[in-house]
Amino acid sequence: MGKIRRLSDDLANQIAAGEVVERPASVVKELLENALDAGATRVRVDVEQGGVVLVRVADDGEGMGEEDARLSVERHATSKLHTIEDLARIATFGFRGEALPSIASVSRLTLTTRARGTPAGFEIALDGGGAPRARPAGCAEGTIVEVKELFFNVPARRKFLKSTATESAHVGEVVMLAALGRPDVTFTLARDGKVSREYLRAASHDERVRQVFADEVLQECRGERGPMRILAFLSAPERARAGAVALHVFVNGRPVENRQLARAVAQAYGSVLEPGRYPVGAVYLELPAAEVDVNVHPQKSEVRFQDARAVHDAVTRELYPALAKVFALPAFGPASRPWDRQQGLSSPPSSPSSPLSPHGYVDPGAPASGYPDSTPLAPSILPPTLFDGAGFYRRLTFLAQARATYLVCEGDDGLYILDQHAAAERVTFDRLRRAFASRTVAMQRLLVPEMVDLSPAEIAAIEGAPDELAALGLEARAVGPTRVAVHGVPQVLHRASPARLLRDVVAEVTRAAGRPFGGAMDLVLATMACHGSIRAGDAVSPDEARALLAALDGVDFAGHCPHGRPVVTRLSFGELEQRVGRS
Ligand SMILES: Nc1ncnc2c1ncn2[C@@H]1O[C@H](COP(=O)(O)OP(=O)(O)OP(=O)(O)O)[C@@H](O)[C@H]1O
Ligand SMILES: [Mg+2]
Structure with a gap:
C-alpha cells in the first residue's frame, strides 16, 4: 500500500480557500465579481458583524438554471473559459471556477437563483462543503448568495479575523473598488440591516469618482x-x-x-x-x-x-x-x-500618440528616461513640456507686497495671493530643469573659490562624479580629506551661497543613492532652486513682481513650488462679498 492518497474534494477546496478566502471582504469580492460577470446592473451587499456572521450578495444578473446552479459550487466548474486560448483574451473577472466551492467549503452557503426569462428558481445549500442540497425556490430573476459563519469549520482561520470594525472596513473598501471599476452599476452596501453606502448608477467614470x-x-x-x-x-x-x-x-x-x-x-x-x-x-x-x-x-x-x-x-x-x-x-x-x-484648466491636453514600438509603448523619439535608475546623479528627468499657461498669471494685476512675503494681485474673479518664495522657486526650478535636460546649465566661475568642509563620504561622492556635477552647473574640487573648493555655480543661482548650495546638493544626492526609485534629479534641482530664489523677507519691486508673474505662465506645475506647496491662494469676490455682508 503506497503512502500517497488523493485529497477529498472537500479538503482540496478548503486548501484552495486558504488562498482565495482570507476574510469576509474576500468573500464579498468574489461574489461581487460573479454578479458583475453575470451582467448585473444592481448589486446589494449585506453584511452582519463585518461579514463574519453573514455576507449576502444579491444581483439582478442572468441567473442560473438548475443544472448550472448545481455545477457552480463544484470545483473547476466555470462558464467563463473553455480553452487555454480563452485565458489570453479573458474579459470576465472570474475564470478559475473555484471561488464558490472554496467559499462553500469553509462556511454555510446558500445560493438562490433564477435564470432570466424562466418561471422558477432553485436553491442550493451546502454546509462546509459536502453534498449540495437542491430544491425549487421562489425568487426574483438573478442570484442571491448567502455565506454564513465563515470559517466555522476552520478555527485556525477564524482566529485571524480582526475586529468587526476592521472586517467591516475591508468590506467597504471592496465595494468601493467595485463601484469605481463599474460606474454603470448601482451598488448598495448595508451593514447590520442599515444601508451604509449607496453608489447609484453613474453616467461616467467622472461622476462615479465624484461619488466615491x-x-x-x-x-x-x-x-x-x-x-x-x-x-x-x-x-x-x-x-x-x-x-x-x-x-x-x-x-x-x-x-x-x-x-x-x-x-x-x-x-x-x-x-x-x-x-x-x-x-x-x-x-x-x-x-x-x-x-x-x-x-x-x-x-x-x-x-x-x-x-x-x-x-x-x-x-x-x-x-x-x-x-x-x-x-x-x-x-x-x-x-x-x-x-x-x-479657464479651460481641467480639459485634458491632447498628447500625440506614438506608434507602438517593437518593444511595446516606448516612444522611439523620446530620450531614455532613466526613471527606474536609482544611481545618484543619473539624469532621471522628464523632457520639458511645451506647456503654455494660457497667460493666467500675466493677466493678474499686481497690487502690493505684504509682509515682504506675499504678492497681492487682482484677478477677474477675486484676489490672488502668491507666496513669493514658492513662486520664484518654481520658476528657477523649471529653468534649471530645462537647462539640465538639454545639458546646457550655464556655470558662473567664482573669482575666489569658496572652501566648504564636508565629510569624507561626501567628498568621495563629489570626486566620483565630476561630469554629473558639471551638468548641474557646479564645479568643486577636493583640497583636503574633508575640504573642497567650489569653483563654479549655476548662473541662475548666482545669488546663492556656494557653500550652502553644495552642501545641500551633496546631501540630497547621497540620500538619493539609497532610494528605490528615480526622480532623484528633480529633488536635487528642487533643492538647488530653493537657494537661488527670492526669499520671504526680500523686498520685491512692482517690476520684479510682474516679471515673476509672466515667468510663471511658462512653467509646468506653476501652481506649486517644487516641493509641492501651493504657490497661490485665492479669495474670490463672492467669498469677500459674503464676508462683508454685501451678498
Ligand atoms: N451571481 C451569479 N450569477 C450567475 N452565474 C453565476 C453567479 N455566480 C457564479 N455563477 C456561475 O457559477 C460559475 C462558478 O463561479 P465561481 O466564482 O466559482 O467561478 P468563476 O467565477 O467561473 O471563476 P473564479 O473562481 O475565478 O471566480 C461561474 O462561472 C458562473 O457561471
Ligand atoms: Mg467567480
Missing part, C-alpha cells in the same frame, strides 16, 4: 500611448498621502495592487511629490487583453504586463504634461470647479 471621493477635488487627465489608454482622476500634490492607500489603479476594469504602477503615477508629479507620497484618486488603464496576464494570483489582485517597463514609462510620460497643466493652479476647493472649467 466626495471630499476631494480630483482633476481629470487623459493620455494615450500606442494601444494603451489612460484615464486618471488625481488630487493636487498637497493632498498626497504617505503610501498608496488612496490611489486606486485599474487595469482593464480590474482593481490591481501594483506598486510600480502607483510609483509611475506618483513620478508623473515630478518633484512636487516627495518620494513615498502618492496622490489620492483613481487611474484606469486600458490595454489589449493579450498584453496583460491576470492569472498571477488566485485573488487576481496582481497582474503582469508583457512589457512592464514600457507601461510604467508610458503612464509617467503621458500623465506628466496633463498633471502639469491641471495643476498650473492649485485646486481651490469644490467651489472652484466651474471656474476651473471656464
